[in-house]
Amino acid sequence: MRLIVKNCKVFGKDTDTIYVEDGKFADKYDESKADRVFDAKGATVLPGLIDMHVHLREPGYEYRETIATGTAAAARGGFTAVCPMPNTDPVCDNPAVVSGILKKAQEAGKCRVYPIGAASKGLAGKELAEIGLMKEAGIVAVSDDGKPIATAGLMRKVLEYASDFDIPVLNHCEDYTIDMEGAMNEGIVSTSIGIKGIPTASEDIMIARDIIIAEYLGLPTHECHVSTKGGMRMIRDAKARGVKVTCETCPHYFTLTDKECESFDSNFKMHPPLRTEEHKQAVIEAIADGTVDCIVTDHAPHHQDEKVIEFSLANNGIVGLESSFALSYTYLVKPGIITMERLMDLMCYNPSKLLGLGRGGMDVGDDADFAVFDLENEFVFDKNKMLTKGRNTPYDGWKLYGETQLTVMGGNITYEKLC
Numbered sequence: 001m002r003l004i005v006k007n008c009k010v011f012g013k014d015t016d017t018i019y020v021e022d023g024k025f026a027d028k029y030d031e032s033k034a035d036r037v038f039d040a041k042g043a044t045v046l047p048g049l050i051d052m053h054v055h056l057r058e059p060g061y062e063y064r065e066t067i068a069t070g071t072a073a074a075a076r077g078g079f080t081a082v083c084p085m086p087n088t089d090p091v092c093d094n095p096a097v098v099s100g101i102l103k104k105a106q107e108a109g110k111c112r113v114y115p116i117g118a119a120s121k122g123l124a125g126k127e128l129a130e131i132g133l134m135k136e137a138g139i140v141a142v143s144d145d146g147k148p149i150a151t152a153g154l155m156r157k158v159l160e161y162a163s164d165f166d167i168p169v170l171n172h173c174e175d176y177t178i179d180m181e182g183a184m185n186e187g188i189v190s191t192s193i194g195i196k197g198i199p200t201a202s203e204d205i206m207i208a209r210d211i212i213i214a215e216y217l218g219l220p221t222h223e224c225h226v227s228t229k230g231g232m233r234m235i236r237d238a239k240a241r242g243v244k245v246t247c248e249t250c251p252h253y254f255t256l257t258d259k260e261c262e263s264f265d266s267n268f269k270m271h272p273p274l275r276t277e278e279h280k281q282a283v284i285e286a287i288a289d290g291t292v293d294c295i296v297t298d299h300a301p302h303h304q305d306e307k308v309i310e311f312s313l314a315n316n317g318i319v320g321l322e323s324s325f326a327l328s329y330t331y332l333v334k335p336g337i338i339t340m341e342r343l344m345d346l347m348c349y350n351p352s353k354l355l356g357l358g359r360g361g362m363d364v365g366d367d368a369d370f371a372v373f374d375l376e377n378e379f380v381f382d383k384n385k386m387l388t389k390g391r392n393t394p395y396d397g398w399k400l401y402g403e404t405q406l407t408v409m410g411g412n413i414t415y416e417k418l419c
């Protein structure tokens with residue numbers, strides 16, 4: 001397949017045309033030799049985005065999402081690589097499940113999939129999973145996501161064991177001994193509407209624990225979906241004194257607050273929960289000053305029957321793959337809070353580096369993974385156009401910039417906006 005994308009701005013390059021041949025970025029060739037010429041009409045080419053924290057639900061929960069629908073949604077969001085968390089059924093805690101996921105992803109052909117293995121067997125928080133064997137099968141990290149790595153003792157073992165295999169450890173930061181029954185952030189809003197709250201302390205305690213262990217051992221830890229001011233402060237301070245801690249946050253933590261829960265719409269319910277304006281501003285500050293390493297979606301599709309019910313009973317999580325870039329561009333780059341270079345660190349280069357994926361290159365000979373975004377024209381985000389099976393987005397009807405026009409992975413078109 002020979003593909004030319006013309007009339008484009010190319011991130012970091014002084015050219016208006018890109019050439020693809022045999023799955024790689026290529027030197028200039030004559031347009032007549034191309035199988036396909038895509039007119040970008042002035043849109044911007046960025047390196048393929050990488051989301052290191054998604055839930056693709058397969059195996060086990062195919063009624064919520066499959067690897068095929070999840071990766072199609074990823075492609076529509078401009079992603080060319082995603083990392084699914086292991087809380088499937090069966091749990092991704094052994095090499096057979098890893099291989100099964102990779103096979104399905106290969107068959108779907110929409111996006112590179114780099115599985116994350118469970119840190120503990122069955123996510124039960126008791127004994128270590130088969131990390132070495134899973135690494136051989138293709139995992140790029142371990143996590144018990146959905147739950148924290150249960151105890152400080154287990155976290156120590158996981159960090160030590162995973163470091164022997166050079167495998168990053170990603171921890172879901174909430175101490176469930178504090179917030180077991182809560183459904184939203186604990187504060188004025190939760191009190192006024194009568195929903196049991198989850199204190200920010202729940203997240204802060206887990207982040208503090210991980211930093212203490214990582215500093216003591218001199219080993220790296222990665223804190224998932226950080227949403228609190230205290231968490232960001234501790235991570236910033238720890239980094240400053242040389243602790244090997246990295247972290248991620250999600251678009252919902254810099255675009256929404258717990259005020260939204262007053263609507264009792266369960267599309268505002270997730271773990272960790274939406275926080276107050278003060279915490280939202282702290283997340284934005286941490287993105288701007290370099291404390292945050294990655295923006296991830298925590299893409300969590302659910303069936304209608306699990307979401308369109310009472311707020312307290314609804315499942316946690318929202319879909320994110322198809323809104324993440326546009327939200328990040330509209331709310332961070334457009335108002336001048338960060339540069340496009342910084343956004344590419346957050347959504348491509350840093351996740352690639354952290355997980356050792358070696359992605360993000362756009363030089364001749366590199367794998368042709370890229371996406372074309374319209375940064376000039378506003379569009380309305382429409383949940384009915386989403387390719388994910390989930391409909392649980394809080395962003396339906398939002399006016400955003402940065403609609404995906406085309407996504408290419410390994411030289412193949414994985415998404416194209418139909419006019």
Ligand SMILES: [Zn+2]
Nearest residue numbers: 145146172224
């Ligand atoms: Zn999580």
